[in-house]
Structures are given as C-alpha cells and as structure tokens.
Amino acid sequence: MALLLCGALLTACGQLLSGHVYTELPTLKPGNYRLDPHHTTVLFKVEHLGISSFVGRFNQSQATLNFVDSDPAASTIVADVEINSLDVNRPDFAQTLVSCDWLCSEEHPVARFQSRGRANVDGSLLIFAGDLTFRGVTNPATLAVTINGATTNRLTGDYTLGFEAKLEFLRSRFGMDKFIPAVGDNVQIEVFAEFIRQ
Structure with missing residues (x-):
C-alpha cells in the first residue's frame, strides 16, 4: 500500500512539473532563445x-535562435561548437583528433554554423541554408531542425523549446582528407537540445 501511495505521489509531482506542450510553430512564443548547456548533446558520426x-x-557548444512565430521561415540560428571539448571516451585518442592532422583545434578552436536567408518550413521542420566554418574554411551547408514543441519548465519558470537538428558535410572540403576512404568523408552531426527563451 505504501509503495502504491509513493508511486501515485511521484506521478502527481511529475504531472505538476510538466506544463502544457505546444507543438504547432505558430503557437510557440517568438523571440531570442539561447541553448541550455545542461540539456544539450552534440554528436558526430563517421564511417x-x-x-x-x-x-x-x-x-x-553555444547557440542562439531568433524564432519568428508569425513567419517561421524568417527565423535565424547561429551555433558554435568548441573543438577542444571533443569526447571519444579515450582522452589520448581525443588529443590525436584535435591535432592539426585532424580537427586542428589550436588554430581553429570553434566550428560555426550561421543561417542565411529564409528557411524552408515543413510542419515542425525548419531547413536552414547557411555557412559552416570549420578548420578556417567556410562552405555552404544545410541544417535541418525539428522543433519538438515548447513548454514552461515549472521548476525554473523558463519557457523552453525542444530541438533536434542534423547537418552533414564532406570533411575533404574543409582540408581534412586523411585516410579517406578507410575513414569516411561524410560527417554527420546530430544535436539534441533545449533552448531557453531570453
């Protein structure tokens, strides 16, 4: 009986902490959003x-999103990743990868995506054309963003937007062509994050 009561209380607390989730883009609050570093994961994948x-x-990583509810295609995003924060679960190998044989973090400590022009909108998906700057080279790139919805975090009072993004690029176009094709040329970036309205 006590276990059932505890379970019911925990469920009730969880429901109290979760506000209503808005998922349609026009229902989300407009304005400037900043990435929540405590609820952000940036992954990369290469063959x-x-x-x-x-x-x-x-x-x-850091990012800012300017969301325009009345015209989501007019929204803009800028995202930075600190290359020295690489984590591959092997510190010695991470040091090899951040050297200038690969990521070259000493000379180019930040990779940046910056949107330009209007995004393409399909439901909750925003496809941003923009520029990716990596290893001191800038090339066009596309960031596909899915906005999962938004709610007010009742613990903090912050209006919070859930966000997933994908970006792909050829590393050879940024002067990093070592060991192709044994190590793939195509790099896939995946981001799982929350943004807080400022």
Whole structure:
C-alpha cells in the first residue's frame, strides 16, 4: 500500500512539473532563445572501414535562435561548437583528433554554423541554408531542425523549446582528407537540445 501511495505521489509531482506542450510553430512564443548547456548533446558520426560508424561528441557548444512565430521561415540560428571539448571516451585518442592532422583545434578552436536567408518550413521542420566554418574554411551547408514543441519548465519558470537538428558535410572540403576512404568523408552531426527563451 505504501509503495502504491509513493508511486501515485511521484506521478502527481511529475504531472505538476510538466506544463502544457505546444507543438504547432505558430503557437510557440517568438523571440531570442539561447541553448541550455545542461540539456544539450552534440554528436558526430563517421564511417570506419566501411563496416561501422565511429561516434563521438562535443561537450561544449553555444547557440542562439531568433524564432519568428508569425513567419517561421524568417527565423535565424547561429551555433558554435568548441573543438577542444571533443569526447571519444579515450582522452589520448581525443588529443590525436584535435591535432592539426585532424580537427586542428589550436588554430581553429570553434566550428560555426550561421543561417542565411529564409528557411524552408515543413510542419515542425525548419531547413536552414547557411555557412559552416570549420578548420578556417567556410562552405555552404544545410541544417535541418525539428522543433519538438515548447513548454514552461515549472521548476525554473523558463519557457523552453525542444530541438533536434542534423547537418552533414564532406570533411575533404574543409582540408581534412586523411585516410579517406578507410575513414569516411561524410560527417554527420546530430544535436539534441533545449533552448531557453531570453
């Protein structure tokens, strides 16, 4: 009986903490949003030996989103990743990867995506054309963003927007062509994040 009562109380608390989730883009609050570093994961994936994917993450990133509810295509985004925050679960190998044989973090500590022009909108998907700057080289790139919805976090009072994004690029176009094709040319970036309205 006591376990059932505790379970019911925990369920009730969880429901109290969860506000109503708005999922349609026109119902979301407009304005400037900043990435919540405590609820953000930035992953990368690259093919290895043609038989598997090598996956790692970057632990430090920043981003701002200017969301326009009346015209979501007019929204803009800028996102930075700190290259030295690379995490591949092996510190010695991470040091090899951030060297200038690969990511070259000493000379180019930040990779940036910056949108330009109007986004394409399809439901909750915003496709941003923009520029990716990586290893001191800038090339066009596309960031596909799915906005999962928004709600007010009742613990903090913050209006919070849930966000997933994908970006792909050829590393050879940024001067990093070592060991192709044993290590794949195509790099896939996946972001799972929350943005807080400022």
